[in-house]
Amino acid sequence: MKNMPGLLLRVAVFACVFMVWMWVLGSEFAGIANLVIIFGAVILIFPIVWVGRLLLDRDPTPASAAWLTTFIHALMMILFGVAIIQAVRTYPNWDVWQIPVPRPAGLFLVIITGAAAFLAVVNLALRGLGAPFAIALSRQLAIDWLYAWTRNPMVLASLALLLALGIYFQSVLFVIWAFALVTPALLMFVKVFEERELEIRFGEGYREYKARTPMLIPRRPQAATKPAASTKRSNK
Numbered sequence: 001m002k003n004m005p006g007l008l009l010r011v012a013v014f015a016c017v018f019m020v021w022m023w024v025l026g027s028e029f030a031g032i033a034n035l036v037i038i039f040g041a042v043i044l045i046f047p048i049v050w051v052g053r054l055l056l057d058r059d060p061t062p063a064s065a066a067w068l069t070t071f072i073h074a075l076m077m078i079l080f081g082v083a084i085i086q087a088v089r090t091y092p093n094w095d096v097w098q099i100p101v102p103r104p105a106g107l108f109l110v111i112i113t114g115a116a117a118f119l120a121v122v123n124l125a126l127r128g129l130g131a132p133f134a135i136a137l138s139r140q141l142a143i144d145w146l147y148a149w150t151r152n153p154m155v156l157a158s159l160a161l162l163l164a165l166g167i168y169f170q171s172v173l174f175v176i177w178a179f180a181l182v183t184p185a186l187l188m189f190v191k192v193f194e195e196r197e198l199e200i201r202f203g204e205g206y207r208e209y210k211a212r213t214p215m216l217i218p219r220r221p222q223a224a225t226k227p228a229a230s231t232k233r234s235n236k
Helices: 004-025 031-058 062-089 103-127 153-169 172-202 204-212
Strands: none
Touching: 004 062, 031 062, 031 172, 062 172, 103 153, 153 172, 172 204
């Protein structure tokens, strides 16, 4: 019960994010406004991540990292969310160069990558005892199942889903946007902010997991190394 105020705040923050998404989804924007949302929102992520990292390093304590993560994740959700919503809504306007792939094949890729993203969310919930988007911060490291192959299966599946959508839309420009702009922004967030935040909250356990598990591209899991027995007496 002592964590109830924090949980309620995180749910309230996510509700605000959801309302912003719904506002964008229900609004009509002119050409320049569309470009600002689709490109500007993603570009804005880069300075926000750097500021977040500076704040993390200023007070590297688990409690401070947990609260800062809640608000940084909310900003990431807003910016990535509105950019993706508007890009998907306006993709017919991106029909400059077409990808010569049948739409059923693109739809198949969307289903597969979407299922992978869903499984990553389930994996985090069951093994990390948390929920994505900082609604409930993981209470323990998720280091097995999908997370044994890559430290960021949710990120990998989400990026794959965006690329699959571009193929389904048959839009070269959509794929370029996803690959050249969204991907670097998301990877920077993970590398600069999220890895540091997890290191602060989970300490040596996360550093050991990070050393044996690739950041993104899956690799056959390696066994966790057992700490060597100390020959010296502990000072504790």
